[in-house]
Amino acid sequence: MATSYVLLLSLLALAFSHSLASDPSPLQDFCVADLKSTVLVNGFVCKSPQVVSADDFTFHGLDMPGNTSNPQGSAVTPVFVQQLPGLNTLGVSLARLDFAPYGLIPPHYHPRGTEIMTVIEGTLHVGFVTSFPNFQLFTQVVKKGDVFVFPQGLIHFQFNYGDTPAVAISGLGSQDPGVVLIPNAVFGSNPPINDAILAKAFQLDVKIIDYLQSKF
Numbered sequence: 001m002a003t004s005y006v007l008l009l010s011l012l013a014l015a016f017s018h019s020l021a022s023d024p025s026p027l028q029d030f031c032v033a034d035l036k037s038t039v040l041v042n043g044f045v046c047k048s049p050q051v052v053s054a055d056d057f058t059f060h061g062l063d064m065p066g067n068t069s070n071p072q073g074s075a076v077t078p079v080f081v082q083q084l085p086g087l088n089t090l091g092v093s094l095a096r097l098d099f100a101p102y103g104l105i106p107p108h109y110h111p112r113g114t115e116i117m118t119v120i121e122g123t124l125h126v127g128f129v130t131s132f133p134n135f136q137l138f139t140q141v142v143k144k145g146d147v148f149v150f151p152q153g154l155i156h157f158q159f160n161y162g163d164t165p166a167v168a169i170s171g172l173g174s175q176d177p178g179v180v181l182i183p184n185a186v187f188g189s190n191p192p193i194n195d196a197i198l199a200k201a202f203q204l205d206v207k208i209i210d211y212l213q214s215k216f
């Protein structure tokens with residue numbers, strides 16, 4: 001009985017250690033990022049623990065709304081390792097999402113992290129699409145107090161379903177989850193992807209591709 005309980009706990013611990021964070025596990029209590037170091041490692045090199053202070057673990061201003069005066073009507077305020085150096089090696093981060101009425105965070109994915117989001121104001125229509133071969137769309141309408149999770153690496157979107165502003169807070173399973181905005185990556189790459197390639201991929205006329213590329 002006791003043995004199986006211990007086994008169960010061990011399995012749970014194992015499962016959680018793999019599901020809560022996709023970044024490598026830390027090898028010390030903390031490794032506050034030295035953002036100015038020119039040494040390149042996976043993540044950032046550590047500041048000397050002797051000069052680390054509570055400020056390295058503190059971020060101010062997530063109570064401030066982001067500026068949603070843009071064509072999408074949305075703004076993301078990241079609290080990733082670049083904004084909060086104490087997050088280095090810890091495998092978590094946070095973001096504030098602001099939406100104007102009918103604002104949208106366009107289809108995108110995070111290459112390095114799952115996203116768990118809670119709505120603190122307004123109502124959002126959210127969804128994600130599974131990978132090949134099913135490409136199944138899962139959508140939900142989430143309101144204040146609701147929580148939704150976007151699995152790591154899957155394309156997802158958040159749309160403000162109402163005529164009032166909306167606000168959400170997301171936790172992400174990486175110190176630096178990264179973001180790939182699908183429209184920008186496909187039609188706004190630098191330099192651009194050859195329009196004949198995109199025309200064939202999307203089965204559209206080259207002129208339509210040129211038009212789409214001109215938008216980015």
Ligand SMILES: *[C@@H]1O[C@H](CO)[C@@H](O)[C@H](O)[C@H]1NC(C)=O
Binds near residue numbers: 067068069070
């Ligand atoms: C918000 O962004 C718009 C467009 O870039 C800009 O014109 C405006 O000044 C910004 N507002 C604030 C309060 O920063």
